[in-house]
Amino acid sequence: MIADKLFKQVEEKGHVCLGLDTDYSYLPAGFAEKFDSAGEAIYNFNKEIIDATWDVVACYKVQIAYYEALGLEGLKAYADTLKYIKEKGSVSIADIKRGDIAKTAEMYAAAHFTGDFEADFVTLNAYMGINDSIEPFLKYVKENDKGIFVLVRTSNKGARDFQFIKDKNGVTLYETVGERLEAMAQENTGKFGFSSIGAVVGATNNEEGASLRNKMKSVFLLIPGYGAQGGKAEDIAVYLINGNGAVVNSSRGILLAYTKEENGHNDFAMCARREAIRMRDDILSHIKEA
Amino acid sequence: MIADKLFKQVEEKGHVCLGLDTDYSYLPAGFAEKFDSAGEAIYNFNKEIIDATWDVVACYKVQIAYYEALGLEGLKAYADTLKYIKEKGSVSIADIKRGDIAKTAEMYAAAHFTGDFEADFVTLNAYMGINDSIEPFLKYVKENDKGIFVLVRTSNKGARDFQFIKDKNGVTLYETVGERLEAMAQENTGKFGFSSIGAVVGATNNEEGASLRNKMKSVFLLIPGYGAQGGKAEDIAVYLINGNGAVVNSSRGILLAYTKEENGHNDFAMCARREAIRMRDDILSHIKEA
Numbered sequence: 001m002i003a004d005k006l007f008k009q010v011e012e013k014g015h016v017c018l019g020l021d022t023d024y025s026y027l028p029a030g031f032a033e034k035f036d037s038a039g040e041a042i043y044n045f046n047k048e049i050i051d052a053t054w055d056v057v058a059c060y061k062v063q064i065a066y067y068e069a070l071g072l073e074g075l076k077a078y079a080d081t082l083k084y085i086k087e088k089g090s091v092s093i094a095d096i097k098r099g100d101i102a103k104t105a106e107m108y109a110a111a112h113f114t115g116d117f118e119a120d121f122v123t124l125n126a127y128m129g130i131n132d133s134i135e136p137f138l139k140y141v142k143e144n145d146k147g148i149f150v151l152v153r154t155s156n157k158g159a160r161d162f163q164f165i166k167d168k169n170g171v172t173l174y175e176t177v178g179e180r181l182e183a184m185a186q187e188n189t190g191k192f193g194f195s196s197i198g199a200v201v202g203a204t205n206n207e208e209g210a211s212l213r214n215k216m217k218s219v220f221l222l223i224p225g226y227g228a229q230g231g232k233a234e235d236i237a238v239y240l241i242n243g244n245g246a247v248v249n250s251s252r253g254i255l256l257a258y259t260k261e262e263n264g265h266n267d268f269a270m271c272a273r274r275e276a277i278r279m280r281d282d283i284l285s286h287i288k289e290a
Numbered sequence: 291m292i293a294d295k296l297f298k299q300v301e302e303k304g305h306v307c308l309g310l311d312t313d314y315s316y317l318p319a320g321f322a323e324k325f326d327s328a329g330e331a332i333y334n335f336n337k338e339i340i341d342a343t344w345d346v347v348a349c350y351k352v353q354i355a356y357y358e359a360l361g362l363e364g365l366k367a368y369a370d371t372l373k374y375i376k377e378k379g380s381v382s383i384a385d386i387k388r389g390d391i392a393k394t395a396e397m398y399a400a401a402h403f404t405g406d407f408e409a410d411f412v413t414l415n416a417y418m419g420i421n422d423s424i425e426p427f428l429k430y431v432k433e434n435d436k437g438i439f440v441l442v443r444t445s446n447k448g449a450r451d452f453q454f455i456k457d458k459n460g461v462t463l464y465e466t467v468g469e470r471l472e473a474m475a476q477e478n479t480g481k482f483g484f485s486s487i488g489a490v491v492g493a494t495n496n497e498e499g500a501s502l503r504n505k506m507k508s509v510f511l512l513i514p515g516y517g518a519q520g521g522k523a524e525d526i527a528v529y530l531i532n533g534n535g536a537v538v539n540s541s542r543g544i545l546l547a548y549t550k551e552e553n554g555h556n557d558f559a560m561c562a563r564r565e566a567i568r569m570r571d572d573i574l575s576h577i578k579e580a
Contacts, residue, residue: 021394065390065397071406075365099415100355100387101446104311107355116361125389127417127441129448151417156391158419161470165463167455173463176455 001190002120002147003198003220006091009058010244014280015236017093017222018053018272019251020046020081021063024070026255028265039073045268046081049255050088052269053276058247059091061222062119079116092119093222097151098133099125105136113140121147123200123222130180138197141188147196147220152178153212155202155225178216185218194220194245201239203231203248209238221246226279227253233282243287250279292410292437293479293486293510296381299348300534304570305526307383307512308343308562309541310336310371311353314360316545318555329363335558336371339545340378342559343566348537349381351512352409369406382409383512387441388423389415395426403430411437413490413512420470428487431478437486437510442468443502445492445515468506475508484510484535491529493521493538499528511536516569517543523572533577540569 022042024032032041050060062085067078085092094117098108112122126133140146153163153174163174178199185195198220201212213221221239225231227250239246257275258264264271312332314322322331340350352375357368375382384407388398402412416423430436443453443464453464468489475485488510491502503511511529515521517540529536547565548554554561 023397063394063397065388065394065401068401068407069397069405071401072362072366072369074401075362079362097390097415098355098387099389099417101444101448104353104355107313107353107359111355111358111361111364115359117358125387125415125417127389127415127452128444128446129451129453131451132446132448154391154418156418156422158391158422161419161421162417162463162467163419165455165457165466168458173452173455177452180451 001196002091002145003194003196004190004192006059006147006220006247007190007192007194007244009091010247013056013058015246015248015283016057016276016280017059017061017247017249018049018057018254018276019061019063019095019249020049020255021066021251022046022255023066026252028258028268030265037073038070039077042067042070042074043077043080046077047084048269049272050084050090052273053254054088054090056273056276056280057090059093060085061093061095061249061251063095063251082117082119091121093121093123093149094119095123097123097125099128100133101128102132102136105133109137109140113137113144113146121149121198123149123151125151126177126180134184138184141196147198149198149200149220149222150177150181152181152199153201155231159202175212175215178212181219182216185216189218192244193241194218196220198222200224203235203239209235213239213241217241222249223247224249226250233286236283237287240287248283253279291480291486292381292435293484293488294481296349296437296510296537297480297482297484297534299381300537303346303348305536305538305573306347306566306570307349307351307537307539308339308347308544308566309351309353309385309539310339310545311356311541312336312545313356316542318548318558320555327363328360329367332357332360332364333367333370336367337374338559339562340374340380342563343544344378344380346563346566346570347380349383350375351383351385351539351541353385353541372407372409381411383411383413383439384409385413387413387415389418390423391418392422392426395423399427399430403427403434403436411439411488413439413441415441416467416470424474428474431486437488439488439490439510439512440467440471442471442489443491445521449492465502465505468502471509472506475506479508482534483531484508486510488512490514493525493529499525503529503531507531512539513537514539516540523569523576526573527577530577538573543569
């Protein structure tokens with residue numbers, strides 16, 4: 001079960017999920033010139049980052065939008081990046097946030113759990129309902145060692161527009177989505193108590209996080225927003241159960257770490273490694289305090 | 291403004307939006323063998339369908355999931371299909387249902403409004419909020435003749451899971467999303483009174499539809515669910531304003547029309563044309579009655 005593998009990765013390597021949201025503009029000066037196309041340059045940048053970090057991060061989240069923006073050659077780089085993560089023995093999360101009717105969801109499941117774009121986890125959006133948008137992926141969760149992270153309470157300000165709408169009992173939309181996920185997760189837990197049915201939950205430093213985790217004890221959490229989006233290590237502890245059960249994403253903070261060091265562009269992968277280790281230890285230190 | 295073009299297409303060619311959800315299994319016996327790959331076969335199937343229908347349908351909706359499921363060669367077929375729709379002077383809707391934080395949404399906008407995957411409209415999911423998931427696309431709506439259809443009330447049963455949750459004032463989530471869209475649409479209407487900021491609304495034969503249209507008078511509507519999903523022509527009239535302002539999608543009903551005619555597999559494109567015309571006239575006849 002992929003949740004068990006992710007649990008072990010966290011235990012051995014810490015909580016960092018490295019977001020490969022690799023925009024072409026992130027490449028160091030002179031790097032792209034060494035390759036025939038923007039797609040190849042981006043793949044090779046990712047490759048060097050992965051080589052320098054696979055032993056200090058739990059997993060990689062690849063945001064497909066950045067690759068789609070480069071068209072077909074971008075998606076070739078996306079496919080190659082996922083393959084390389086697999087080759088290194090790490091765990092990949094395809095950040096695709098798909099959500100559609102069942103027949104279409106079946107197609108998305110085939111697209112991202114098999115073939116060119118095969119990943120270990122995908123992110124999903126449940127607006128169109130559980131049976132349609134989520135259920136078709138569960139076959140792969142149960143039979144093919146795959147996992148999902150469903151959007152529950154996202155880390156952006158705009159999350160409040162709809163996710164915080166309360167029903168007549170005072171229950172927010174995101175809590176309702178979370179409850180439905182927890183029910184499914186409880187029926188599919190692995191040997192460490194967590195399910196491969198996970199949730200995306202933004203880090204917030206208050207009781208809301210504790211309350212949410214209390215209602216969702218079986219789901220693995222993917223926590224975005226560390227660093228560039230304002231999330232802090234001290235906000236993470238509340239989402240962990242015995243120090244595990246969540247990974248924390250950082251993208252730009254790690255990919256662009258080289259821009260903060262003198263001559264960093266000559267050594268971007270090692271700068272990324274140092275920042276990943278700093279982030280890993282930052283989170284670990286706050287867990288120990290908690 | 292693309293909403294004006296779509297309005298004229300509806301006026302001249304009727305309300306049919308032909309869904310190119312082209313699954314490989316839909317190809318007639320013997321067809322795929324003529325081509326080197328599944329992707330090429332699917333593109334050529336689409337091409338024949340488009341050649342046979344462009345003058346009797348308002349637009350084409352291309353569901354990207356079916357192409358992603360074939361990996362890179364599928365996405366080549368997707369790109370080629372969009373290009374061919376443009377070449378024929380018709381209107382394309384990229385059914386991608388993306389929704390993410392602003393920086394990622396900017397990438398999706400670049401991906402689907404420029405380059406290999408350029409389409410006239412995209413479908414979007416607003417769960418993560420208006421400023422993040424929707425706003426980054428509006429630049430293209432205002433400056434590049436592009437349009438969006440945002441999920442409001444979808445046609446699937448599972449829509450009830452979350453879209454029907456009522457806040458303390460009894461307003462459903464989908465109505466709240468609809469109101470936000472209408473406010474944006476009102477500021478961006480074209481010469482026929484409709485905006486390129488549109489909504490996806492499932493056809494339902496009751497007062498709910500009339501009430502929703504009454505609250506959203508400026509948005510163009512994309513109505514899925516005709517035919518295979520159970521929607522009927524008599525349910526459409528309530529969504530129209532002076533007979534226009536909406537397109538009605540059918541995918542399998544048209545693509546697989548050939549399976550219902552004797553020797554249809556030898557003549558799949560003409561079978562699709564006949565079904566598209568039947569559907570067009572079915573809708574038009576109910577508008578006249580209304």
